[in-house]
Amino acid sequence: xSPVTWVPGVGAGHPYGVHNLPYGAVSYAGAPRLVVRIxxxxxxxxxxxxxxxPDLAPLVSEPxxxxxxxxxxxxxxxxxxxxxxxxxxxxxxxxxxxxxxxxGQTHLPFAVGDxxxxxxxxxxxxxxxxxxxxxxxxxxxxxxHLPIGYHGRSGxxxxxxxxxxxxxxxxxxxxxxxxxxxxxxxxxxxxxxxLGAATRLGEPVALADAAEHVFGVCLVNDWSARDLQAWEYVxxxxxxxKSFATSVSPWVVPLDALDSARTxxxxxxVPLASYLDDTALPPWGLDIALEIELNxxxxxxxPFPAMxxxxxxxxxxxTVNGASIRPGDLFASGTVSGPEPDQAGSLMELSRxxxxxIELPGGLTRSFLEDGDEVVIRGRVPAAPGRxxxxxxxxxxxxxxxxxxxxxxxxx
Numbered sequence: 001x002s003p004v005t006w007v008p009g010v011g012a013g014h015p016y017g018v019h020n021l022p023y024g025a026v027s028y029a030g031a032p033r034l035v036v037r038i039x040x041x042x043x044x045x046x047x048x049x050x051x052x053x054p055d056l057a058p059l060v061s062e063p064x065x066x067x068x069x070x071x072x073x074x075x076x077x078x079x080x081x082x083x084x085x086x087x088x089x090x091x092x093x094x095x096x097x098x099x100x101x102x103x104g105q106t107h108l109p110f111a112v113g114d115x116x117x118x119x120x121x122x123x124x125x126x127x128x129x130x131x132x133x134x135x136x137x138x139x140x141x142x143x144x145h146l147p148i149g150y151h152g153r154s155g156x157x158x159x160x161x162x163x164x165x166x167x168x169x170x171x172x173x174x175x176x177x178x179x180x181x182x183x184x185x186x187x188x189x190x191x192x193x194x195l196g197a198a199t200r201l202g203e204p205v206a207l208a209d210a211a212e213h214v215f216g217v218c219l220v221n222d223w224s225a226r227d228l229q230a231w232e233y234v235x236x237x238x239x240x241x242k243s244f245a246t247s248v249s250p251w252v253v254p255l256d257a258l259d260s261a262r263t264x265x266x267x268x269x270v271p272l273a274s275y276l277d278d279t280a281l282p283p284w285g286l287d288i289a290l291e292i293e294l295n296x297x298x299x300x301x302x303p304f305p306a307m308x309x310x311x312x313x314x315x316x317x318x319t320v321n322g323a324s325i326r327p328g329d330l331f332a333s334g335t336v337s338g339p340e341p342d343q344a345g346s347l348m349e350l351s352r353x354x355x356x357x358i359e360l361p362g363g364l365t366r367s368f369l370e371d372g373d374e375v376v377i378r379g380r381v382p383a384a385p386g387r388x389x390x391x392x393x394x395x396x397x398x399x400x401x402x403x404x405x406x407x408x409x410x411x412x
Contacts, residue, residue: 165400377394
């Protein structure tokens, strides 16, 4: 069990106890500062380091984590150990307690470098395959041989709470192509991984070295315009249907906080290339439970342990061609879905592409998102014997109407 903190109101089982300590960026006096969350308060990192670990202070003096991410993983662990000691050593309470502040406005806690989105859930990939390719096998031929992914747009990664404007683009309608606002706006509940400790071009990251580069975990909602996606994705894959917005939670949970949440991934039924073969390594599956809330009603509980590909395998595949990583790079798991109907991570699956609308209170239904809808995705590591619950926070977003533009119809 974790040591006990002296911070009032934070018992041993608190989901934001000293076993967690996620990083974030919070406004104080009108300017964002890096913090570590403990309970419902935040520790001013720069001020604490200036007093207790001055050699670490330059790594946390900016309002983003990138200078810390650029340091080696041993430095990440040293800072985390120091923060834990500051929050549990009663003799340091007079120094540290004045540096605890309420959690105010949150900001994106890292400057995003490259963004890669994967497609790592067999349940999601199969369900979407049956919808988009009804006359073909649900999974592409390569799906169980490699983690499929695509490079997204880092400039539209936004912090939780940022409104999401309905995107415009092309869609196929019968025998014509229309240009206008998406009519099938969707969500994707995902888990994201923040990278650090840069590599050189031509230097792949081996499975066994993943923990030296994965700094921490956040929640992701990779908003999707399904009608735009269906028309544009052949032959090159996602583009305008995905690039308009990706929301991330404001808290980055250190990878080390998830050590007790490691779990074996599902059994693989296709032999893996050696750079992806993890059978002799510690497991990289994670016991994370997600929850999707639409307009105040919980509609799904996607289970992350069901993901076919692990974060270590995704990173190994991302870099096997020699692609380098930079501090602040982000990759996401792709939609998290389980085998049961109430475990899907997208509205496309939950509503069966609109054939079975989701029922909400008051006789309302949804197949896809309407303007004014609010989506909240939460994540946690459930409590287990010897392991308290650990919160990953939440990522929220409200759909807003985009500026009016006249629809256009092109006959084909």
